[in-house]
Amino acid sequence: DQSVFHKRYLRKMRDLGEGHFGKVTLCMYDPNNDGTGEHVAVKALKHDGGGNQHECWLKEIDILKSLYHANIVKYKGCSGGKVVQLIMEFLPLGSLKEYIIGCKIGVPQCLLFAGQICQGMEYLQSKRYIHRDLAARNVLVENDNLVKIGDFGLTKHIPEEKEYYRVRDDGESPVFWYAVECLRESKFSFSSDVWSFGVTLYEILTRCDPAMNPPKKLTEMLGNAHGQMVVTALISLLERRKTLPCPKDCPHEVYMLMKQCWNVEPGQRPSFKSLIESIATIRQSYE
Numbered sequence: 001d002q003s004v005f006h007k008r009y010l011r012k013m014r015d016l017g018e019g020h021f022g023k024v025t026l027c028m029y030d031p032n033n034d035g036t037g038e039h040v041a042v043k044a045l046k047h048d049g050g051g052n053q054h055e056c057w058l059k060e061i062d063i064l065k066s067l068y069h070a071n072i073v074k075y076k077g078c079s080g081g082k083v084v085q086l087i088m089e090f091l092p093l094g095s096l097k098e099y100i101i102g103c104k105i106g107v108p109q110c111l112l113f114a115g116q117i118c119q120g121m122e123y124l125q126s127k128r129y130i131h132r133d134l135a136a137r138n139v140l141v142e143n144d145n146l147v148k149i150g151d152f153g154l155t156k157h158i159p160e161e162k163e164y165y166r167v168r169d170d171g172e173s174p175v176f177w178y179a180v181e182c183l184r185e186s187k188f189s190f191s192s193d194v195w196s197f198g199v200t201l202y203e204i205l206t207r208c209d210p211a212m213n214p215p216k217k218l219t220e221m222l223g224n225a226h227g228q229m230v231v232t233a234l235i236s237l238l239e240r241r242k243t244l245p246c247p248k249d250c251p252h253e254v255y256m257l258m259k260q261c262w263n264v265e266p267g268q269r270p271s272f273k274s275l276i277e278s279i280a281t282i283r284q285s286y287e
């Protein structure tokens with residue numbers, strides 16, 4: 001069975017990323033112990049925080065195992081035993097954030113990547129999943145023309161009969177990528193993922209410039225709100241339609257797409273299907 005990876009043959013090489021509960025490491029799976037093994041990305045829980053964390057972890061593995069799409073990182077298997085690790089394909093160019101900071105990409109390539117993220121998200125929604133953590137740091141680069149969504153740690157399934165998913169705050173929420181209804185009522189939906197896509201599109205068009213990143217820019221706009229007041233002040237800012245500014249050299253029609261994603265009314269935000277079409281149309285105007 002190709003999907004079983006024995007821990008004893010996994011050789012840690014370097015860290016690829018770290019979240020609140022998990023860690024992603026580049027490993028070589030080298031059963032012959034001669035350095036000719038394959039590179040894989042291994043995600044593991046950092047510490048078993050008890051509660052239903054282990055159950056959520058096994059659920060995350062099952063979700064990625066069930067996803068097959070060109071714009072979603074490939075599941076390869078898992079390592080057995082008490083502490084289960086998730087084995088994924090390794091993308092040498094790393095996260096979109098690292099890639100974009102490293103090399104200046106033009107507007108057409110930004111839009112190519114943005115459209116692919118929407119295609120991955122449209123597929124995810126076709127299976128009634130909400131991602132809840134869409135951001136440039138969670139998008140991976142296969143090559144100059146292909147990106148994939150690379151982490152599903154906060155992904156939840158929305159039952160057929162429900163419109164949204166309520167999640168109690170887990171403390172480490174990416175609040176600056178959250179839609180206003182997520183902050184106000186912890187209501188997550190397909191539309192709140194569209195809001196997060198708008199913030200991800202902003203990150204792409206700012207080329208992930210640290211001086212322009214969403215937490216920094218939005219905190220500046222909040223003035224001197226402190227501590228737990230940040231969320232309250234952020235809700236008020238977003239309800240007053242105060243949003244992230246237009247990135248330098250960002251085409252007006254692309255900024256308009258972001259603004260549509262940040263509509264306070266979830267039902268007024270575009271679908272990923274319509275975003276795919278709008279982005280393709282804007283890209284064609286560059287041909």
Ligand SMILES: Nc1n[nH]c2ccc(-c3ccc(NS(=O)(=O)c4cccc(Cl)c4)cc3)cc12
Pocket residue numbers: 016017018019020021022023024041043073088089090091092093094095137138139140150151153
């Ligand atoms: N280069 C790669 N090849 N395959 C991968 C799979 C996942 C990742 C990955 C995916 C996401 C991140 N973002 S992250 O913010 O570091 C993160 C968020 C949530 C949970 C964790 Cl453990 C890490 C960092 C790395 C990288 C690669």
